[in-house]
Amino acid sequence: MQFNSLVISNVELSPGYWRMRMTAPPPITGSKPGQFLMIKVNGGSDPLLRRPFGIFDTGAMVTEFTDCGSQSYLEILYKVVGKGTAMLAALHNGDRLDILGPLGRGFTPGDPAGEKILVGGGIGLAPLYFLARELVTGSRVRLFAGGRSREDILCITEFERLGVESYVATDDGTLGDRGFVTQVLERHLATAHNATLFACGPMPMLKATAEVARRHNVPCQVSLEAYMACGMGACLGCVVKGKDHGDNHPDYRCVCKDGPVFDHCELLWEKGEGGHS
Amino acid sequence: MQFNSLVISNVELSPGYWRMRMTAPPPITGSKPGQFLMIKVNGGSDPLLRRPFGIFDTGAMVTEFTDCGSQSYLEILYKVVGKGTAMLAALHNGDRLDILGPLGRGFTPGDPAGEKILVGGGIGLAPLYFLARELVTGSRVRLFAGGRSREDILCITEFERLGVESYVATDDGTLGDRGFVTQVLERHLATAHNATLFACGPMPMLKATAEVARRHNVPCQVSLEAYMACGMGACLGCVVKGKDHGDNHPDYRCVCKDGPVFDHCELLWEKGEGGHS
């Protein structure tokens, strides 16, 4: 769906990381974790394109914008990296946004019996919180959070409040262990059983996670990012290579429509530098 | 000069007409009535070009933005007609603007002995107020204000507070006489002596005023508008034809640099529809 939304709150959580709550029509609460939104950050043509953001949370509350009853809302967690996100950060309570969503295919929770392991890097924690909220109702959930430094590890308290046990690793050791979160993960998987991985973060982290999943033979869903123009499968700008891809038998998948969440087995994980596969 | 400015206040005076006060460096108070500013209404590329506005007033005051002493400011009076002016109208106290000015050549007050007659149409009153403030110190000043309807006649009280006697005419007769302000003006000129005209407003009004001035043989300065890109004589986008213009002997003047105020004798007043000469 496409809707106009009013900003309810917009707060800087950690330097450069913001959390925004905005009004949304009631169906938003039916969104699946891992689904995303395409947000037009301003009315004009600069920037021209919408910006994709995962859903961090949804809910309903009483706001100043609604006279009676409760107003459904959604939240995003975002990092200021360029023009569009800088414009988002400048918005105030009551400002208007034009939003498309929820879009794409979210995470599949799977068998509630097993242990659910979330692997998040930096801003990749955003969709995992929404996922955790759903998973904790039936399963044991653990979070492995990684980032460059302590400021890049967000909302850990929120996860713990849900009952999620969390392990943290930072590149510089300013929070949790020093090193990559996938190393901690690998040690844990040696003893865990019936685990499922859910990962979101930078490409090198996703690759490493998929590799760990392959070695330990555990199911793993990854949420990808890609440059997007339309967010709905029309422009074919956001594709990644599927497992059967080859020069003579193309197998491209749209991150926006076939993803952003994919089973790691469905993708072709190429060697070499990170970047979009 | 080029300076960053903070909005001090931004108020809608009449439907679609706004008055904005903003900080400016002290030299702004040395601006001449009739000079103008090129304002970048937002930081991005939409809209790309600056917008020209006459100076409505300048002064100094104590503001929240300055710790000690007084802050010099300037004011503009503007009408919302398109994208740029709509963006201006959306600005709040404390918002930032990038301003170039004062630019161009203003009005020449001339001999203080004579009667000064201001002729303003609609938003054309803006620079005339600043002019009136200077003229009243030495001369008798009258204002002939025209507009479509009563909402288009602005700030008459401010003019009267300066001691300016004002005559109003509207196309629909909702304020003052019904008809064109130049008709009232013509009646007045029949009896006035040693008068000088200062006119700003839509082209047809300026043409009519220049024609009246010619017939009554009184000096007349007109302030023109033109599409402008640079505001400083570089792009040659804003030209009007000077009195000596002909196909084989071009005489183009820049509204931004040689004007916006011209002696009516300096210009070529062509027949036909309004528009920029």
Next chain:
Amino acid sequence: MKPNCSVDIGGISLKNPVMTASGTFGYGQEFADYLDLNSLGGIITKGLSLKPRAGNPTPRIVETCGGMLNAIGLQNVGVDEFIARKVPFYRTIDTTVIANFFGTTIEEYAELARRLDAIPEVAGLEVNISCPNVKQGGIVFGTDPAAAFAVVEAVREMTIKPVIVKLSPNVTDIVAMARACVEAGADALSVINTITGMAIDLKSRRPVLANITGGLSGPAIKPIALRMVWQVAQAVEVPVIGIGGIMTATDALEFLLAGATAVQVGTASFLDPGAAGRIVREIEQYLVSEGIGDVTELIGALKV
């Protein structure tokens, strides 16, 4: 009284002059949630080739000031799968569908025209000639009048459906291209396709697009498109379809004044999936408020 909005493009009667541009609206179905497909003047399909095509490596798109570059590389399902999987959907809607297609040889163009001619759901063919001719050392069909003539002539022989040729703006003389296509039998011309451009990432010192260059679209190119439509509409007798940076009904109407009989909405559908439907409604409102009884009164009504 409701004004007449319908226009005729080489024998195809469109409900109204607003179509969606190839490659920006999928096969149409993707947008069914965001607008009433039946309200559109027409839908142009994603460009089709004889065999499925993988397209280019990623990144394939990048935003620019007022526009975007794309180097999708004409990824598409191929004409067989189009006929098998996409065409049946067109039976469920009541909108003119025009198939856009391209080849890398004249024979491929001809064969595609033959295949598509047999599909009743396809009302007309839009030939994308902005493709390199592999047999002639990669010279682009769409930048050489003789090559364009040859393609259009071959297509013309294979179909009785209206043939619309989509011109490339990357030429010195768009009128010469237009004339060549009309002489070869084009029933209408679509003006313009994207303009070749490039973006560079300073940090990595690499082109942003894996393909190095891409096609520029969006409001940034509107002035160029409008100029070319105006030039072509004055030079040829067949209807011209205006394309390039159309975001609003005002933009669309400007193209009609310049001489376009219809328009296509491209990049705007990415920003606002309901854009084409909104433009249809706003044109109707404009006609009513201006008291214009027939949209065709506006075509070429520019006073110069």
Next chain:
Amino acid sequence: MKPNCSVDIGGISLKNPVMTASGTFGYGQEFADYLDLNSLGGIITKGLSLKPRAGNPTPRIVETCGGMLNAIGLQNVGVDEFIARKVPFYRTIDTTVIANFFGTTIEEYAELARRLDAIPEVAGLEVNISCPNVKQGGIVFGTDPAAAFAVVEAVREMTIKPVIVKLSPNVTDIVAMARACVEAGADALSVINTITGMAIDLKSRRPVLANITGGLSGPAIKPIALRMVWQVAQAVEVPVIGIGGIMTATDALEFLLAGATAVQVGTASFLDPGAAGRIVREIEQYLVSEGIGDVTELIGALKV
């Protein structure tokens, strides 16, 4: 250590690669209050003709999405008044001045080159070939390689100063144009001039510009300019000067990566009269912060 910023354009050594584009910076003096003219790599004058020119009727400019159209019509004081009234100012500044000029016949171009060759304050000539050849039925010199060759050859014979030819982007094959100019003796190429476009006012049903069409400039055209610079720089040995939509040092550096030896800042000076000076400073800062000792390391350093 201060990095080296100077570059060489056909024998002219510029302090740094940032010049101001013809027609967007007056004769330079107009901007003296807003930046230190001596900090610039160079100033290109407004286009000069043999006789003063009135230019086009108004309106002459209109804003577009991310750009603007201009149809100034090459209004200028003429070469005599330039020499008498503008050149003396150049003795008071320490910046490379390059004279941009144009004619309507080959003879006019040659005569202008001869006149300007005699002015010591003028370091080089920039030949604007985007003008109609009145003798050959108005075909534009800049869109026909043979006509461009003839103009450049005639200019070349009249001057020992470096000759820079400014190419029109309104062509199918910018590389063919570039090669023709280099063969005729051009020492450098400026790429690109404005792209022909049009704007229409729906309300009046008229073109916005009195001249109907105008030249598109500004950030909207940057992707097209960057592509053409990249194409030309790969094809010719002479230095290329990149022009088109440069607003920031990042834009300028992208043009260097694409193969430009220097750049010109055009429309940006209208939005920010100090733009060129700011870009000079920011390029210096960039070199320092990246530890690049010489700006020439970046020229053509694009990894493809």
